[in-house]
């Protein structure tokens with residue numbers, strides 16, 4: 001079963017400002033809720049910014065237009081009133097009368113206009129007699145007005161003209177204002193251009209207030225939308241996160257997990273579909289497990305049932321085989337063939353029984369303190385006749401691995417017999433090197449050949465049951481295809497490993513590593529999996545090392561611990 005991580009993807013910590021950039025990046029990648037809220041907030045902020053700026057400009061414009069219209073109207077009314085005064089007055093050349101009339105007109109201007117910033121300038125004399133001069137105020141003088149405005153006013157006497165102006169405000173910054181100009185005529189005496197300035201500071205205050213309110217409303221809106229989207233997303237994403245965690249647990253093998261289903265919305269339908277899928281997976285896995293149990297039992301039962309008749313057949317075949325010399329050559333050859341095949345059949349049956357014991361979990365280790373180096377030497381000696389039959393030189397190198405380690409010697413022997421047998425069979429007559437060594441944590445034995453080797457994709461399957469690299473390969477020893485699968489089971493039963501390195505045309509290296517009692521295999525094992533030396537480099541380095549009861553262990557030195 002594939003193990004899948006069922007850990008929840010927790011958002012990163014925001015505790016220290018230094019970790020914020022990381023936390024931002026991690027949250028952006030891992031949290032759908034964070035990402036969606038961030039996008040919503042960014043989009044809302046942009047929208048609010050654009051709306052506030054546009055509204056601010058529009059309001060400012062409207063406010064100015066309204067104040068301008070007001071000023072124009074007020075100036076028009078004031079000048080018209082003053083004009084009415086001068087028109088109704090008795091003009092003439094009399095200096096005093098004219099001065100009075102002119103003063104009256106000025107007073108009327110002040111009364112009728114809402115501003116007291118008024119400037120009057122003598123534009124043109126009409127008569128020959130006395131002509132009253134212009135007037136001004138402290139805050140507004142004729143010189144402050146631009147030539148352009150003065151020209152526009154004087155050019156078309158019937159029309160008003162205006163311009164924006166900065167009005168001095170004592171020590172404080174000048175305030176914005178508007179000045180309106182219009183002509184006034186004292187019949188038969190002179191024409192005057194009259195200017196009335198209006199302070200727009202109050203409009204500025206209104207604008208500032210409106211803008212401040214707008215920004216405040218905008219920020220409140222952003223906060224509200226952010227909060228609402230966080231809440232909405234939480235209600236949507238919580239079931240999704242739960243579904244993700246539950247499916248991870250299901251994938252990790254917890255077949256009983258289900259999603260809680262509430263209501264009838266889309267998420268509830270997702271939950272129902274998920275639960276239905278989980279039910280179906282659980283049912284099928286249970287069926288498969290039962291089927292596999294039935295199969296295991298069948299293989300075990302059949303193997304058991306076959307054992308007795310096969311033993312009888314083997315004994316009979318051995319008896320007949322012993323007398324084959326009395327038969328004619330044709331019958332003798334048939335008897336020989338039958339004998340070999342019966343032997344193979346028996347080996348296969350034994351392997352099948354062993355495999356079924358593994359499947360049933362009924363395999364027990366019978367451990368005893370064993371010297372792996374001694375055991376390997378024993379196997380090498382046992383296999384020598386087979387090696388000689390294949391013209392293969394068996395070499396043994398054992399820099400360590402002498403001191404006893406707890407293991408089941410019967411099983412380790414079986415593993416080694418299989419590895420050395422395979423190496424001889426696929427070794428193409430080149431030397432086979434058996435290396436034993438140890439370290440602090442484990443003892444290991446490597447069986448290296450320089451023969452056919454395998455492609456990497458084949459080496460991956462080497463421990464599969466009944467798997468063979470190339471079915472067309474010549475088989476001389478007659479294995480069952482179960483040897484390495486049993487060997488792996490034996491290694492794992494010891495808490496150890498059996499690993500393979502192989503290259504097509506270069507050779508193979510199988511390494512069995514067994515941990516010392518209570519130990520655990522960590523880091524590189526005592527015998528490296530990937531062999532360092534090529535066949536040409538072997539030289540005499542790997543000459544057979546004789547072990548025996550003559551204190552060879554001491555000669556070889558202590559285990560490297």
Ligand code: ADP
Nearest residue numbers: 422423426453468469479480481482483484508
């Ligand atoms: P068997 O040897 O009975 O076929 P094993 O399980 O021992 O079964 O091996 C499975 C297959 O792995 C072999 O058939 C062979 O194709 C391949 N194999 C095993 N050892 C070697 C080796 N040293 N070199 C090349 N191929 C090997």
